Every structure is written in C-alpha cells, then in structure tokens.
Amino acid sequence: MLSSYLSDSRLLSIAIPVGLFVGVVLLGLVIRGMLFRALEAWSKRSTTRFDDLLIQSIRRPFILWIVILALLIATRSSEMPPRITDLVSKALLVLWVISLTLVASKLAGALVGYYGNRVTDGGTTTHQVTTLSQSIASLIIGAIGVLILLDSLQISITPILTALGVGGLAVALALQDTLSNLFAGFYVTIAGQVRVGDYVKLDGGQEGFVSDINWRSTTIRALANNLIVVPNAKLAQAIVTNFYLPERRTSALVQVGVSYDNDPDDIERVLLEEANTAIADGNIKGLLADPPPIVRFNPGFGASSLDFTLICQVAEFTDQFLVQHEMRKRIFKRFRRDGIEIPYPTQSLYVKEQQQHQA
Numbered sequence: 001m002l003s004s005y006l007s008d009s010r011l012l013s014i015a016i017p018v019g020l021f022v023g024v025v026l027l028g029l030v031i032r033g034m035l036f037r038a039l040e041a042w043s044k045r046s047t048t049r050f051d052d053l054l055i056q057s058i059r060r061p062f063i064l065w066i067v068i069l070a071l072l073i074a075t076r077s078s079e080m081p082p083r084i085t086d087l088v089s090k091a092l093l094v095l096w097v098i099s100l101t102l103v104a105s106k107l108a109g110a111l112v113g114y115y116g117n118r119v120t121d122g123g124t125t126t127h128q129v130t131t132l133s134q135s136i137a138s139l140i141i142g143a144i145g146v147l148i149l150l151d152s153l154q155i156s157i158t159p160i161l162t163a164l165g166v167g168g169l170a171v172a173l174a175l176q177d178t179l180s181n182l183f184a185g186f187y188v189t190i191a192g193q194v195r196v197g198d199y200v201k202l203d204g205g206q207e208g209f210v211s212d213i214n215w216r217s218t219t220i221r222a223l224a225n226n227l228i229v230v231p232n233a234k235l236a237q238a239i240v241t242n243f244y245l246p247e248r249r250t251s252a253l254v255q256v257g258v259s260y261d262n263d264p265d266d267i268e269r270v271l272l273e274e275a276n277t278a279i280a281d282g283n284i285k286g287l288l289a290d291p292p293p294i295v296r297f298n299p300g301f302g303a304s305s306l307d308f309t310l311i312c313q314v315a316e317f318t319d320q321f322l323v324q325h326e327m328r329k330r331i332f333k334r335f336r337r338d339g340i341e342i343p344y345p346t347q348s349l350y351v352k353e354q355q356q357h358q359a
Contacts, residue, residue, distance in 0.1 A: 016077055028070065043055060057106055068092050071092055072092050100145070108138055180232075185216070185218070188232060194242060196212060199317045201240070217231050252314045252319070257343070259343045268297070271308060288312075295309070304345050
C-alpha cells in the first residue's frame with residue numbers, strides 16, 4: 001500500500017512538470033499563430049518594410065522562446081533541488097538573452113540597410129548603406145546584449161574592461177594595418193563623400209562604381225565589370241573625383257574639326273541644330289534639355305582644321321558615352337549632306353635648293 005502510494009506520488013511529481021511543459025508549448029504555439037496572423041494583417045496595411053523585417057526576424061526564434069518559457073515553468077514546478085533549479089534557470093536565461101541579442105542584432109542591420117537605401121537625391125534612390133555600417137549597428141546591439149547578460153549573471157565588468165584595456169594596446173600594435181583600414185573605413189562612411197553606388201575615379205587612374213565598403217577595403221566595379229579592391233587607408237589618402245557629387249548631372253563634350261574654308265558661325269548653327277533635334281526626338285538615353293546645349297570655338301585653330309566643342313548635359317557620367325556616340329553619327333551625316341568638309345591632317349613641306357657655284 002505504502003509502496004503504491006510512493007509510486008503514485010513519484011509519478012505525479014514527474015507528470016506535473018511534463019504536463020506543464022506540454023501545455024505551455026501548445027498554448028504558446030496557439031498564441032504565436034494568432035500573433036503572426038495579426039502581424040501579417042498589419043503588414044499588408046503598412047507602407048513600410050519594418051513590419052516585414054520584424055516578422056522575418058522573430059518567426060523562428062519565437063518557437064525557441066516558447067520552449068525556454070515552458071522549460072522554466074516546468075523546472076520551477078518540479079521537485080528538483082534548489083541548486084539544480086537555479087542552475088537550469090540561469091542557463092535558460094543565458095540562452096534567452098543570446099537568442100534575443102542575435103535577433104535584435106540581425107534586425108538592426110536589416111533596418112540600417114533598408115532605411116539607408118531609402119535616402120533620395122533629386123528623386124533618385126542612392127545606395128548609401130555599406131557592409132561596414134550594417135556591421136557597426138549589429139556590433140552595438142551585440143555589445144549591449146553582452147552587458148545585459150553579464151549583469152543578469154551578476155558578473156562585474158570592471159576587471160574585464162581593465163584586461164581589455166591592457167590587452168588592447170598589444171593588439172593595436174600587432175594589427176596596425178588592419179586597424180588603420182578599419183578606422184579609415186569609418187571615416188569614409190561617415191564623411192559621405194564616397195558612397196555606395198557613386199561613380200568615382202582615383203588619382204591612380206582606377207575608376208568605377210563603388211560596390212561596397214567593408215571593414216578592410218572598398219570594392220569598385222569598373223565599367224568592364226571587373227572588381228577593383230582598394231584598402232580603406234589608401235582610399236582615405238587618395239585624391240578622389242566623385243562624378244555623382246554634388247549632383248549626378250554632368251557635361252558630355254563632342255569635339256568636331258572642319259575645314260578652314262567654313263564659316264565658324266555656320267558650323268555653330270549646324271551643331272546646335274543637331275543637338276536640339278536630338279533632344280526633341282528624345283531617343284538618346286540620358287541627354288538632357290536643361291540646360292540647353294552650347295557650342296564653343298575651342299580648341300580653336302588646329303594644325304589642319306577649325307576645332308569646335310559641342311557641350312551637352314547628360315543625366316549622369318556613364319550616359320556621356322552613348323550621347324557622344326549618337327551625336328557624332330548625327331553630325332557626320334549632317335556634314336556629309338551639307339557638304340561640310342572634315343579635313344584630313346595635312347603637312348606642307350618646303351624644299352629649298354642651294355645652287356653650288358664652281359670655282
């Protein structure tokens with residue numbers, strides 16, 4: 001009788017925590033389903049992507065949080081010794097803080113990327129967010145999570161900070177180049193003079209679109225579609241021409257040489273007519289009507305031709321290549337139709353004969 005009672009009591013002491021664990025998990029899954037249905041309905045009504053990023057970030061970890069809560073309640077209701085109960089509770093707390101920190105860190109990086117890429121410059125989206133910016137946001141959230149974890153475990157951070165201060169000096173001396181690139185990357189990102197998506201040219205001749213800025217280097221994609229990797233320290237010291245600042249609009253120059261027999265006023269009129277006709281047609285991508293095209297008698301008097309420059313405005317730096325291509329074709333056809341000569345290089349050779357007198 002006594003043994004049967006003890007057996008029933010022991011079975012009951014196991015069944016209650018197990019039942020609580022299963023019940024909390026099932027209830028949590030029901031609440032999770034209701035919560036995410038409400039969030040998805042909110043997401044459909046919202047015009048931003050914050051809700052979508054939030055849902056993506058917490059969908060899977062939410063199940064882990066339910067299991068952690070169920071284990072905590074089951075452990076508290078069991079007859080385990082207090083020392084073991086406290087140990088399990090601390091382990092679950094550590095797991096929960098780590099999981100929450102990872103979710104918050106990932107969400108912070110995603111939000112920085114989303115809201116940074118929504119910045120507009122004259123109605124055009126500019127991609128200003130770099131890998132370095134997103135990493136900084138994630139690291140800040142991670143550092144806050146570590147401090148919360150240490151505080152919850154009642155661990156003093158003063159000795160840790162002291163050890164990091166002493167060891168940090170040795171690390172800084174050993175990693176001078178790495179840290180130089182890291183802080184140069186911070187400077188380049190914060191200064192905003194070189195942004196992801198900008199077309200830049202370095203004083204060394206390298207040029208292309210800025211693809212990314214990470215902790216060590218900046219990646220530039222050239223027009224030939226190959227990548228140029230520039231250490232951040234080199235970029236911070238280089239003379240950089242940014243063709244997208246202060247605005248993307250720039251000039252496309254088309255140089256034309258004609259015979260000295262032509263009237264400069266007539267040539268200027270013809271070039272302007274062709275440029276304005278091209279603008280009116282609207283079939284040359286990137287060619288702008290404002291400000292209007294102009295012609296300058298420059299470089300001027302060439303060795304065998306009168307040299308003019310047609311100056312048109314284009315939407316951005318890379319549009320000039322197509323504009324120059326199409327305008328040269330138009331000008332050549334117009335010159336041929338109007339009988340305007342494009343001279344070949346000529347050279348006059350004068351020979352002086354010297355008569356020899358015999359003695």
